[in-house]
Amino acid sequence: MHIKVASYNIHKAVGLDRRRDPDRILAVLREIDADVIALQEADLRFGDRASVLPRQAIDDHSPWKAVPLRMRPDSIGWHGNALLVRREIEVIHAEPVPLPTLEPRGAVCAELSIAGKRLLVVGMHLDLSGLRRRHQLRAVLNHIANCGRTAPAVLMGDFNQWSHARGAMREVDNGWHLLTPGNSFPTRQPVAALDRIVVSSEWQCLRKGVHHSPLAARASDHLPVFAELITA
Template sequence: MARRARSLGWHGNALLVRRDIEWTEAHALDLPMIEPRGAVLAELALDGKTIRVLGTHLDLSGLRRSDQVKALMAHCAERPRMPTVIMGDFNQWGRHTGAMRVLGVKWQVVTPGASYPAARPVARFDRIVTTPDWDLLEGGVHHSATAARASDHLPIWAELKLHKKRAIA
């Protein structure tokens, strides 16, 4: 939810986790911003392994987007190394341009398809970014009338599988 009195509306991030998955940590993260955008971080126990998941909504203007990605990377670097997935609205046109360049080669970028605007999607702003611990099995954009009414973005999804051997990033 919005944290500043002068906010231009309600903003926030949420991670929805199945009941059978245990969360061990959860934090709201402040990111460098003009508008109140941020991220949420959770560490989850899944099949005997701990994974990190972040949901984010980056700067619309582009003025702070690279700083925000750097802040996400710093939050991950401050914590123990583990398989990580970052997902959300990156507000970045190119898959390897602008703020996406901050990710370097240590992160995999999944762009399942055009998801914005929901009524007639042409832009691929919504992405899933992973450490090399993951294989992408499948991914896509969920198209439905209900999804198009719920948000100005269509939901994206990916089926990921952890490598049996842990990659080193």
């Protein structure tokens, strides 16, 4: 299996010009052209937590579909986390993953089938608190272990982790590999690799990086990260 994955904190589709522009976010995603995408801050924080990327816009102007979580009528995710996959990818199962936190944080998990081959994908947005981040990543890994995972897995999102090896990253141990595509925050002058990708041992990483483009430079306060993976 050969796929390209990406993670993008879209900052509620508000760019550096302070304009909310969902079409601009979709244009950046089309530049990246990934098969599976994890989004963070993809909904409005209050009220019905409606998606900032209208489902109709995704359907009409992109090659992806939102992984259905059916949490709220106008939302495509949970606590701002959403997954987009190419339309030909089959969604076997999808669910939210509750995380230990005082803030409205969470993760979303989906089992997918690509040309008959299965994989597990988790998108997440971890806490600003270092101790809670570690507990949250442990909760995600425990959730996957309790599911009896047999398929290759990809975990990605805004880890809010400045250190490459300390804090929550200590939870990434046997059977998992941390990919740090590069500095992705803040957009104007990236100095922190907050956005990470973690893969199970079945994957080989062919390429990873931060997506730089004039459009991405103003669409959000984070730059998107990506990885091209193949099963070993």
